[in-house]
Amino acid sequence: MSRPHWHFVTGKLAADSLANLLKELAPQANFDYSLQVLPVKVAALMTADWVAPRLELSANVTHLMLPGRCRGSLSTLEEQLKIPVVRGPGDYRDLPEYFGKKSERLKHYGPYDIEILAEINHAASWTIPEILKQAKRWRAEGANLIDVGCDPGVTWAGVGEVVQALRDDGHRVSVDSLNPQEIELATQAGAELVLSVNSSNREFAQDWEVEVVAIPDSPEDWKSLEETVDYLETKKILHRIDPILEPIGFGFAESLIRYQKARKQWPETDIMMGIGNLSELSEVDSSGVNFLLLGICQEWQIDSILTTEVINWARSSVKECDIARRMVYYAIHHQNLPKHLTAELLLLRDAKQRELSTEEINKLAEQITDKNFRLFLSQGLLYVINSEMNLSHEDPFELFEQVLKKTKVTIDAGHAFYLGYEMAKAVTARTLGKSYSQDQALTWGFLTEEEQSFLEKKRQEKIEQRAIKKQKKRPL
Incomplete structure (x- = not known):
């Protein structure tokens, strides 16, 4: 297969610098190129209509790139030339990040091994159409399971109907409850994972015939977690472990260490981290919080996370976690810093601030x-x-x-x-x-x-x- 041939258009002032950059970049990014300098000093003076009659393209050109500050519609040019026409970055110095050096790294970027559970909190207060709409969005954004959150203190008779509707729509489903009656209804309808079991309900777990999440009776009670895990192992019940992440100010650091302790104590058992206690209960934009927690999960081989999108500053947590898990997987498996992979989590500031002097x-x-x-x-x-x-x-x-x-x-x-x-x-x-x-x-x-x-x-x-x-x- 022949290499793409990019035709670059620029003004006089940037011509020499752009030529030097392309001479180095083209072999690295595996493309051929030609450079046309138009009779104008600064590319920002160009418009697409002005450029069109001045173009000189050879027959082997496959792509045309105009300066990022070139104004006007590109659709007419594309129709005339029958090749893709794009604007480049606002600053030609960003061309390596546009497609050159970055492309080799991106060949290996994308895989992940951390599963995302997205919880619908207080699901009993939602209509089924609302739940299905939310689940569809989350699935598109990277959720692997939809977690149906139940309310403590009551038994929700409609949980089975909701689980069945989600299953009929092609979703994998978990149920978030300690109530054995609710759990029974949910698992009968197709829920494949139960969040959670401890000493209060573990004796029912064998009847459900699905995977369960073992938690301590209280976050600091390590012995109760060990007893529940021992019980599940004895009964040969498939399980994963969640030592419970606490909010900042209520034992966050100690709770984080317990995840590392769990990985060392049960090296072959899956571990899950519920991250909402940090992302929902810390008044900061959630993207950085989610990225850091996913980095910890990747390093400690924590296999799944449970996230929520209740409070406004965490409203895009599912997508953030999906991007973060891919970044940290690449960083750890390729021993590279999680930089220059994607700018998708730069929601506030830009990677570089480009401006004319x-x-x-x-x-x-x-x-x-x-x-x-x-x-x-x-x-x-x-x-x-x-x-x-x-x-x-x-x-x-x-x-x-x-x-x-x-x-x-x-x-x-x-x-x-x-x-x-x-x-x-x-x-x-x-x-x-x-x-x-x-x-x-x-x-x-x-x-x-x-x-x-x-x-x-x-x-x-x-x-x-x-x-x-x-x-x-x-x-x-």
């Missing part, structure tokens, strides 16, 4: 001959530049007032909204240490929602309107 922005402003607004963020200042102005200010409201005074064209409501929207993105990027690029979404890891630029939307609307007019003119 003040000097680069001023040079760019000198080259602009049109009145289209270009927005930049550099060294804490917001910039608006076009052929009429080169303005900057740290306050977006003050900057907009300067724009209104300086511009010779009328700014309609749509453009005013557009400028305000882009300035709000820039301020957000400045606040959080993120990269800002006009007409492109800020990155929020796996939560990123790509956005279509204002100009692309307007262009698409005009294309659709022309198509409608042509359709109306056709004779019946």
Whole structure:
């Protein structure tokens, strides 16, 4: 199979540096390439429509990459050229991470060996359609089992119906209860795992004929855990062990050590960690907490985790755990740091904050001959530049007032909204240490929602309107 041939387009200022980078990168990433330098100093001045008639592509080109700051719709180019057309990263120095050096490592990234149980808390208060909808989302996000959480102190007669509905929808199911009656209903309906058994209900476990999770009578009571495990081993009941993770302030560190103790004491037995006591009961974003706990689980060979998504700051824990388990598996099995694998868990800050320098922005402003607004963020200042102005200010409201005074064209409501929207993105990027690029979404890891630029939307609307007019003119 022939190697892909990438055709790169750039401006004069970046040409030499990009050529040197590609000379080193292409052999490592296994692609051929060609580089075309267009008659403009800075790539940010380009638009897709301006680039199109100036392209010089050989017949063996398989992919076209335009600069990340090139504006306009790429769909027309793709239709004309019949090859994929993409924007590169906002900074050409990120090309190795885009596909080069990173690609070799990613060939081995993805496997995992930690199972995720996602618990539907207080499941009795949910309707079956609600439960099935939630379970479907969690399965797509990486959950291996759906855990049906029951409420203590009452017997839920409908648990079997819920388990059956989940099983009919293709889910693997566990039940979270100490109540033997509830457990019996759930296992009869197809639950394959019981959370949990201790001295209060272990004598019923043999009747259920499914795997169970052994827990201590209280988190610090190690002897009770040993007795329950001994009982299950004697009765030859399939089981895994959960020593119980405690919240910070209530014995977290000691409880964590008990997991290591359990692995040493029962080296051949599966262990499960319920991580909700930390992710749900610590008022911090859950992604870092989940990643750290999954790292501990991987190192200590803890085979499964139970997570929840009750409180808002933990609302995406299942997906976070799915990403984390793949990262830590790679790190440990390949003896590499869990870096430069994926940015999916960088939900707040970016891996790198890329921005043009003040000097680069001023040079760019000198080259602009049109009145289209270009927005930049550099060294804490917001910039608006076009052929009429080169303005900057740290306050977006003050900057907009300067724009209104300086511009010779009328700014309609749509453009005013557009400028305000882009300035709000820039301020957000400045606040959080993120990269800002006009007409492109800020990155929020796996939560990123790509956005279509204002100009692309307007262009698409005009294309659709022309198509409608042509359709109306056709004779019946």
